[in-house]
Amino acid sequence: MKGRKPQEGMTLIxxxxxxxxxxxxxxxxxxxxxxxxLTHGGGFQGGVxxxxxxxxxxxxxxxxYVEGKVSFSFGQVFRSLGATIILITALxxxxxxxxxxxxxxxxxxGFPGGIFSAGSLLLYNIGExxxxxxxxxxxxxxxxxxxxxxx
Amino acid sequence: MVDxxxxxxxxxxxxxxxLALIVVELKDLLYAAIxxxxxxxxxxxxxxMLQAPDIALxxxxxxxxxxxxxxxITISKTRRMEEDSPGNPYLKAGIIMLSIxxxxxxxxxxxxxxxxxxxxxxxxxxxxxxxxxxxxxAWNAVGAIVWDYRGYDTLGETLVLFTAVIIVLAVLRHEx
Numbered sequence: 500m501k502g503r504k505p506q507e508g509m510t511l512i513x514x515x516x517x518x519x520x521x522x523x524x525x526x527x528x529x530x531x532x533x534x535x536x537l538t539h540g541g542g543f544q545g546g547v548x549x550x551x552x553x554x555x556x557x558x559x560x561x562x563x564y565v566e567g568k569v570s571f572s573f574g575q576v577f578r579s580l581g582a583t584i585i586l587i588t589a590l591x592x593x594x595x596x597x598x599x600x601x602x603x604x605x606x607x608x609g610f611p612g613g614i615f616s617a618g619s620l621l622l623y624n625i626g627e628x629x630x631x632x633x634x635x636x637x638x639x640x641x642x643x644x645x646x647x648x649x650x
Numbered sequence: 651m652v653d654x655x656x657x658x659x660x661x662x663x664x665x666x667x668x669l670a671l672i673v674v675e676l677k678d679l680l681y682a683a684i685x686x687x688x689x690x691x692x693x694x695x696x697x698x699m700l701q702a703p704d705i706a707l708x709x710x711x712x713x714x715x716x717x718x719x720x721x722x723i724t725i726s727k728t729r730r731m732e733e734d735s736p737g738n739p740y741l742k743a744g745i746i747m748l749s750i751x752x753x754x755x756x757x758x759x760x761x762x763x764x765x766x767x768x769x770x771x772x773x774x775x776x777x778x779x780x781x782x783x784x785x786x787x788a789w790n791a792v793g794a795i796v797w798d799y800r801g802y803d804t805l806g807e808t809l810v811l812f813t814a815v816i817i818v819l820a821v822l823r824h825e826x
Contacts, residue, residue, distance in 0.1 A: 531707070536788040539703040541796060544711050551715030558722065582812050589805065600801040602786060610787075617788035623797040623804075630808055634815040635716065641822050642723055 509559050517559035524552035528628075535624035536617040542627025549628065550635035562643045571640055574633040581629025588622045659699055662692050677732045683721040687714045704792045 531538075532545035557565040592601030602618035610616060669689045676682040690713025697706035765771055778795055786794040796804050 536790050536793045538790060539792070540707045541704070541790070541793045544704075544707045547708075547711045547716060551711065551719070554715070554719045558719065578812065578815070582808065585805065585808055589801070600805070602798045602801075611783055612789055617786050617794065618798070620786070620788055620793055620797050624793070627804075627808060630812060634811055638815050638818055639719070639723070641818060642720070645727070645822060 513559045517555050521552045521556050524548055524555070528552070528632075532624050532628045533614065533621070536620035537612065537614075542624035543631050545624070546628040546631030547635065549632035550639070553632075553636050554639050557639065557643065562640065566640065569636065571637065574637040574640070578630050578633035578637065581626045581631070581633065584626030584629065585623060588619045588626065591619065655699065659696065662696055662699075665692055666696075678730065679725050679732055680722070680730055683718050683725070686721070687718045690714050690717070704790075 528545040528548035530545075531540040531548065532542055535541035535545070553565055553569065589600045592603050593599055595601070595603045597603065602620070615621070666689065669685055669692065673682050673685050673689065676685065690709055693713065694706040694709040697703075697709055778791055778799065782788060782791045782794045786798045788794040788798075
């Protein structure tokens with residue numbers, strides 16, 4: 500990356516590898532998040548993996564390419580949405596007549612092992628995924644665009 | 651009869667020390683970042699052999715993905731090559747040797763009081779493993795602990811991350 504700014508992207512080899520790899524990473528992260536209550540991993544791991552896929556594209560194609568797809572303000576809205584989902588799901592326990600953070604399922608409770616089971620764990624994982632992925636992506640946007648102030 | 655898993659575990663532990671020394675000694679920081687990512691992979695394999703796949707997943711995702719990306723972006727904004735630090739090299743080597751000797755002495759002195767490897771002091775994990783299907787109904791016991799038994803902890807961690815990014819944006823906003 501000698502003499503090459505991160506706004507311009509990298510060579511053709513890196514671009515091709517990232518183009519193949521990034522959708523696989525997004526698919527894997529969707530699996531990790533949606534099966535967070537069944538298999539290992541959860542919202543945090545899946546969210547960081549989504550951020551990693553987007554940062555890989557950011558390093559390979561330049562920041563303008565990724566910011567054209569996922570804008571900065573969308574990231575802000577998305578991560579606030581994730582935190583809101585977690586808080587609302589936690590408040591649902593009170594709405595159903597229990598205490599704060601009581602694990603109640605909005606959907607039918609289901610049998611252990613189904614995708615709709617284990618109370619609200621699926622909603623918690625989705626909210627955490629939104630919060631974590633968009634938070635890291637927004638921080639990376641700022642890190643890439645950071646320039647020292649002229650004195 | 652040689653235990654293959656035990657031998658592999660010890661071999662990976664030795665590999666960790668070798669890789670850490672390589673990371674410290676490399677003058678090209680881009681190579682050092684990539685070797686550090688490989689280090690994280692080995693740590694994840696060790697976690698997996700200790701039957702902690704959740705931690706292994708986190709270690710891979712953070713250590714290989716985020717950490718390497720942050721270091722690469724930082725290198726692209728600063729210098730790639732590390733310069734020799736000033737000072738007497740023999741003095742520095744002596745200090746390092748002294749700290750290693752002190753660390754070994756302290757380890758041999760205090761680690762005898764620790765519980766044996768793989769023997770947990772807190773027995774609460776047994777309750778979770780036995781009752782997670784009845785209480786929560788989730789197959790992933792760690793996910794159930796994170797979001798059900800210990801929900802307040804996770805809520806706090808989520809809000810810590812949320813607030814940290816807000817503060818990063820507030821500090822860096824005028825620097826764009």
